[in-house]
Amino acid sequence: MIESLQLLGHGFAVVLTLDNLMFCLIGALFGTLIGVLPGLGPVATISLLLPATFALEPVGAIIMLSGIYYGAQYGGSTTAILVNIPGESTSVVTAIDGYQMARQGRAGQALAIAAIGSFIAGCIGTLVIAFAGPPLARMAQSFTSPDYFSLMVFGLVSAVVLANGSLFRAVAMIVLGLLFGMIGMDVNTGMPRLTGNFIELSDGVSFVAIALGLFGVAEVICNLEQDISRTVTSSKITNLWPSFAVIRQAMGAILRGTGLGTVMGVLPGGGATMASFSSYALEKKVSRTPSRFGRGAIEGVAGPESANNAAAQTSFIPLLTMGLPTSATMALMVGALTLHGIAPGPNVITRQPDLFWGLVASMFIGNVMLIIINLPMIGLWVRLLRLPYRFLFLLIVIISSIGVYSVSNSVFDIYLMIGFGLLGYLLRKLDAEPAPMLMGFVLGPMIEENFRRSMITGRGDPMVFLERPISLAFLLLSLALLISVALPFIRKRREEIFQDEEA
Amino acid sequence: MKTLAAAVMSFAILASPAALAQEKWPAKTIKLVVPYAPGGYTDLTGRITARFLEKELGQTVVVENKPGAGGIVGTDLVAKSPADGYTFCVCSVGAVSVAPVAQTTQYNPLKDLAPISIVSTIPQTVIVNPKLPIKTIPELIAYAKANPGKLTYGSSGAGGLMHYSVQLFDARTGTKMLHVPFKGGAPATAAVVAGEVDLSFTNMTDALPQMEAGTVRGIAVTSGKRSPFTPDLPTVEETGVKDFSVESWNGIIAPPGTPKPVIERMSAALKKMAEDPEVKEALAKIGATPVFTTPEEYQAAIAKEVAQWTDLLKEIKTTKN
Numbered sequence: 126m127i128e129s130l131q132l133l134g135h136g137f138a139v140v141l142t143l144d145n146l147m148f149c150l151i152g153a154l155f156g157t158l159i160g161v162l163p164g165l166g167p168v169a170t171i172s173l174l175l176p177a178t179f180a181l182e183p184v185g186a187i188i189m190l191s192g193i194y195y196g197a198q199y200g201g202s203t204t205a206i207l208v209n210i211p212g213e214s215t216s217v218v219t220a221i222d223g224y225q226m227a228r229q230g231r232a233g234q235a236l237a238i239a240a241i242g243s244f245i246a247g248c249i250g251t252l253v254i255a256f257a258g259p260p261l262a263r264m265a266q267s268f269t270s271p272d273y274f275s276l277m278v279f280g281l282v283s284a285v286v287l288a289n290g291s292l293f294r295a296v297a298m299i300v301l302g303l304l305f306g307m308i309g310m311d312v313n314t315g316m317p318r319l320t321g322n323f324i325e326l327s328d329g330v331s332f333v334a335i336a337l338g339l340f341g342v343a344e345v346i347c348n349l350e351q352d353i354s355r356t357v358t359s360s361k362i363t364n365l366w367p368s369f370a371v372i373r374q375a376m377g378a379i380l381r382g383t384g385l386g387t388v389m390g391v392l393p394g395g396g397a398t399m400a401s402f403s404s405y406a407l408e409k410k411v412s413r414t415p416s417r418f419g420r421g422a423i424e425g426v427a428g429p430e431s432a433n434n435a436a437a438q439t440s441f442i443p444l445l446t447m448g449l450p451t452s453a454t455m456a457l458m459v460g461a462l463t464l465h466g467i468a469p470g471p472n473v474i475t476r477q478p479d480l481f482w483g484l485v486a487s488m489f490i491g492n493v494m495l496i497i498i499n500l501p502m503i504g505l506w507v508r509l510l511r512l513p514y515r516f517l518f519l520l521i522v523i524i525s526s527i528g529v530y531s532v533s534n535s536v537f538d539i540y541l542m543i544g545f546g547l548l549g550y551l552l553r554k555l556d557a558e559p560a561p562m563l564m565g566f567v568l569g570p571m572i573e574e575n576f577r578r579s580m581i582t583g584r585g586d587p588m589v590f591l592e593r594p595i596s597l598a599f600l601l602l603s604l605a606l607l608i609s610v611a612l613p614f615i616r617k618r619r620e621e622i623f624q625d626e627e628a
Numbered sequence: 629m630k631t632l633a634a635a636v637m638s639f640a641i642l643a644s645p646a647a648l649a650q651e652k653w654p655a656k657t658i659k660l661v662v663p664y665a666p667g668g669y670t671d672l673t674g675r676i677t678a679r680f681l682e683k684e685l686g687q688t689v690v691v692e693n694k695p696g697a698g699g700i701v702g703t704d705l706v707a708k709s710p711a712d713g714y715t716f717c718v719c720s721v722g723a724v725s726v727a728p729v730a731q732t733t734q735y736n737p738l739k740d741l742a743p744i745s746i747v748s749t750i751p752q753t754v755i756v757n758p759k760l761p762i763k764t765i766p767e768l769i770a771y772a773k774a775n776p777g778k779l780t781y782g783s784s785g786a787g788g789l790m791h792y793s794v795q796l797f798d799a800r801t802g803t804k805m806l807h808v809p810f811k812g813g814a815p816a817t818a819a820v821v822a823g824e825v826d827l828s829f830t831n832m833t834d835a836l837p838q839m840e841a842g843t844v845r846g847i848a849v850t851s852g853k854r855s856p857f858t859p860d861l862p863t864v865e866e867t868g869v870k871d872f873s874v875e876s877w878n879g880i881i882a883p884p885g886t887p888k889p890v891i892e893r894m895s896a897a898l899k900k901m902a903e904d905p906e907v908k909e910a911l912a913k914i915g916a917t918p919v920f921t922t923p924e925e926y927q928a929a930i931a932k933e934v935a936q937w938t939d940l941l942k943e944i945k946t947t948k949n
Contacts, residue, residue, distance in 0.1 A: 324704060
């Protein structure tokens with residue numbers, strides 16, 4: 126502990142040079158910017174900036190590139206709240222209540238709480254990297270395919286909780302999402318599946334295309350039905366800053382979200398996404414007034430936003446302590462480190478203490494910078510909502526198209542986005558919510574991959590899911606959650622039947 | 629209509645070298661398509677190559693990532709790109725020599741691609757989980773034979789090089805190991821560390837840091853010669869496995885019909901690149917060795933690999949039946 130503190134002090138000494146502070150600031154600024162622009166993600170930006178870091182010292186380069194990554198998590202919620210466009214899978218649930226708050230004129234509150242939650246989560250996440258990195262990495266290592274499968278099943282059941290309307294529609298939407306997730310290359314044989322001979326679909330439907338289509342484009346189409354001279358908020362923009370009471374209301378959600386995110390961020394593949402989804406489900410479960418969710422509940426913004434930021438921070442743990450990347454962005458970091466002559470592996474902490482502790486220290490400073498950058502911007506973002514829709518929707522469509530294209534330089538993905546926009550419009554007309562569908566889409570392929578891998582390593586015996594304690598625990602949790610969701614529903618149905626009989 | 633299109637196309641093919649002879653190549657930005665995601669081994673090689681070519685050819689060279697289907701999407705795109713000398717592929721062995729045999733691709737690697745030069749090679753390293761009592765290739769073979777079907781190996785996906793090199797190993801040694809596909813080489817390596825699978829034939833870049841830390845045990849390299857990065861590790865062939873040489877390469881490939889002068893100029897530039905000390909150093913950092921081949925040598929290498937994988941596939945099919 127004391128040794129860690131000393132090393133952390135050393136880390137601050139590394140960062141507190143003019144150069145490294147500047148790289149940290151540049152990273153935070155770039156991160157905020159691309160986080161705000163829908164579709165433009167850290168992967169595209171980091172790969173664009175990677176060649177520019179060739180000439181830099183490795184520590185400065187990594188500080189900057191990391192800043193882009195966690196900075197993007199701050200900005201990611203902005204468009205989700207303002208215009209109902211989640212740019213990344215982690216902000217899908219933020220859009221549900223955040224956008225409702227914006228429509229009620231409480232966009233400023235939502236954005237401020239998202240920023241404050243992100244800051245708290247970011248700092249706690251960084252503390253965890255500094256003091257509990259290696260043990261957490263070992264915990265993540267004990268997760269094998271059957272455990273992931275059960276965790277994802279739990280996530281899928283939580284997706285049902287996301288729904289605010291009809292349970293049947295929510296389940297139907299999850300299944301639709303699972304079906305879209307089936308498109309692409311079959312994991313075990315490498316053969317294309319449901320791709321309709323489009324080679325562009327061989328790696329599946331792009332998440333960004335489906336998210337921007339279902340949310341962003343569909344939103345624009347819906348608004349075209351109405352008077353386009355109007356603005357997003359129907360009501361007057363009130364209280365730009367959250368009152369103390371609101372902050373206190375959100376604090377529990379922020380801390381619970383941070384806890385979830387810190388643990389789940391360490392897990393490879395969808396850790397951050399799972400964290401934000403399960404945080405939303407948790408808040409709705411623990412709330413005394415779950416009916417407020419979907420209608421602008423501040424906890425629905427505070428929890429998931431804190432969860433995804435904490436996860437963004439702790440997702441560095443497997444990379445820094447084991448040299449094992451857990452996401453596309455972290456794989457890019459491996460590339461960046463390797464280019465700078467540092468082979469990321471289990472020995473990085475002892476061999477490159479400057480890098481590890483410098484990076485950790487820079488994360489504290491970066492988070493402070495981010496909150497300083499983000500809070501004053503809120504006024505500006507909220508003013509953007511006063512922009513007449515005829516300008517705003519043009520901006521949305523253009524920026525979304527650029528974002529979708531930038532993911533893998535593919536025009537095909539823009540067409541996909543338009544297609545999903547039309548589907549999203551149709552679904553809205555049918556009163557079906559897109560969030561559970563996206564959850565099914567994100568989790569489906571991971572469930573399949575881990576299920577099939579478990580069956581291979583388990584030699585075809587489904588007992589593997591029950592023999593492992595972690596896996597069994599998640600399956601039991603899923604069952605409990607399923608019952609708790611289904612019971613009130615069944616009771617309600619019975620009441621309805623009784624009412625029918627009485628009438 | 630078809631004949632018209634054919635006429636236009638043949639005219640275009642005839643006309644382009646003439647047009648090129650008039651202007652000096654390169655007259656505009658050159659595009660290097662990398663058929664993999666940014667940050668990976670091929671991407672880094674592509675960026676190092678782009679940086680050198682910019683200096684050497686005095687023209688902007690941009691890297692464009694076109695990931696998808698284990699490199700098939702980007703390679704297919706280059707095969708269909710205009711042969712004007714401004715689009716090249718930083719291709720990799722998987723999509724050029726393995727995928728067309730193992731899967732279906734719209735391009736025939738021997739006809740629809742114009743290889744110029746391999747720029748770097750990197751061997752695979754045979755890594756096993758250190759808990760296993762396996763320290764050499766003969767021990768691996770003995771263990772696999774004593775416990776048939778028990779050993780599992782991770783790969784970056786079905787039909788990739790990591791999958792097929794083990795299939796080749798099985799065929800050459802008469803062993804049978806269970807394939808567990810992952811999505812990419814890094815998670816497959818992580819699975820060996822965690823003990824979820826027993827071994828994998830992993831890219832040297834991924835394997836080296838884990839081997840140094842002792843989280844996995846390296847027992848051999850798959851290339852024909854030992855690697856300068858692991859001089860102590862024998863090649864698989866050295867340990868007595870006949871006719872086994874697998875190496876991952878990255879090379880510059882042009883669309884078919886690219887004018888000869890362009891290919892020759894590019895080839896000369898790449899020859900210079902293989903000698904460049906800066907490039908050597910940059911490639912060494914990612915665990916790769918600079919290489920130069922003539923277009924003819926490169927074409928022959930691909931043909932040999934395609935034949936090797938085609939034979940292997942036939943062998944597997946006949947033993948299954």
